[in-house]
Amino acid sequence: MESLDQQVLDAMGRWHAQGHRFALVTVAQTWGSAPRQPGAWLALCDDGRVQGSVSGGCIEDDLIERMRSGTLRAAGAAPTLVTYGGTREAARRYGLPCGGTLALVVEPEPDLASLQQLQQGILAGRLMRRRVDLRGGSVTVVDADARPEVQWDGEVLSTTHGPRWRLLVIGAAQTARFLVPIAQSLGFAVSVCDPRPEYHSEWDVPDAPWLPGMPDDVVLAMRPDPHTAVVALTHDPKLDDLALIEALRSPAYYVGALGSVANNEVRRARLCEHFELTKAEVDRLHGPIGLPIGSRTPPEIAVAIAAQMVAVRHGARANAPAAQVAWPASRTPVCQAG
Structure with a gap:
């Protein structure tokens, strides 16, 4: 679109x-x-x-x-x-x-x-x-x-x-097929990365170039700026996590990841403990991704993600239920405050 x-x-x-x-x-x-x-x-x-x-x-x-x-x-x-x-x-x-x-x-x-x-x-x-x-x-x-x-x-x-805003979508499954045209209509120049060949062979969404390589390398090569959003949709930590690390360390204005509340809490702890991200960097992650509109189907999830990207872009309150991790009092998280 x-x-x-x-x-x-x-x-x-x-x-x-x-x-x-x-x-x-x-x-x-x-x-x-x-x-x-x-x-x-x-x-x-x-x-x-x-x-x-x-x-x-x-x-x-x-x-x-x-x-x-x-x-x-x-x-x-x-x-x-x-x-x-x-x-x-x-x-x-x-x-x-x-x-x-x-x-x-x-x-x-x-x-x-x-x-x-x-x-x-x-x-x-x-x-x-x-x-x-x-x-x-x-x-x-x-x-x-x-x-x-x-x-x-x-x-x-x-x-x-022109394309003042950029969106990198990691994962070319069904949700991406609905998100890409919505984002394009909102003025984003959209690129897609997914190293899995079975998804590449079926990708035919217009004006959404396929970027080859591993997601973390693609994020680094893209050099995200404050007009860039990075969305991880593979639901596979081996692909999503490394890309999220680079995105959260960058000036990208929006970084989101697909997954449940519990899944994202585990993800945040993992990013802190094993990849030495600061708590401030991890708290930038939007997950569960998208505004809480009760979305369940791929097109509904795409609408929720696009709405949250727009809300954050305009400085509106983008309600993400799991934006903060309630760290257990029994242990000290690896993430540091600064």
Whole structure:
């Protein structure tokens, strides 16, 4: 499954190839409650087709009508600022929460070359930054760093696109087949590692490259950063544990392992006693993995894992029942506090 940005870019490429005109709308800023966040995209085709969204639907309806009638291009091809909401009446009319306001940058004729450059960078796995200057109408695309995803000063809008987040899935069994497309739709670039040949021969999930080698070597080669998640799903300590050791020692923002409460308590004790991880490192492990939603089937477990990755990514409270080990008072754990 493609990311939302990629779906919008693909749609505009199709429409151009079919000889249609199209417009691109970006949420620049919101006030109060708003259905979509800054940076959200909506592409509009001259025949009424749309891809993406900037609201719950009513704003899209208005923009579609303006696109069909030609009024969206009335001021020319240069990017313009359009504001919706601001009053209770306007909020009700456009389906915005009470008091909500959206500032949208509308590009009636977006620069095709810059869109193609942006798409090529994303497909190559690079983080890209797109800058729209309303003062002169210029659009530029450059490689990005870790700066904020959206910057808007009232005249210049900068948005970041691409695989900002990475996910390494260890274990290519059934749960992985459901987790991978969910994670991709959430903006993760997903890779899969499983040294068992019987799983490799059957792996056919699109856009999820298979990384050869033992999981711990793959984790080291991947060099996890604070935008990386590592999920161990083999349920085999010989494969999961060594990878978890390297992941827990890395800056990876999320590390999780499949298994029951009891299984994960044993795993934590084993990681401390035999592999000399600190207690702080082991306490970073999410296990049982995923939010506690009563999941039992592989697709339900995948949903729970993805939800927890998003919660941790946004700093929300990600409830994991076994996140801490209650060490028996009768012995001192090998794990040290620092």
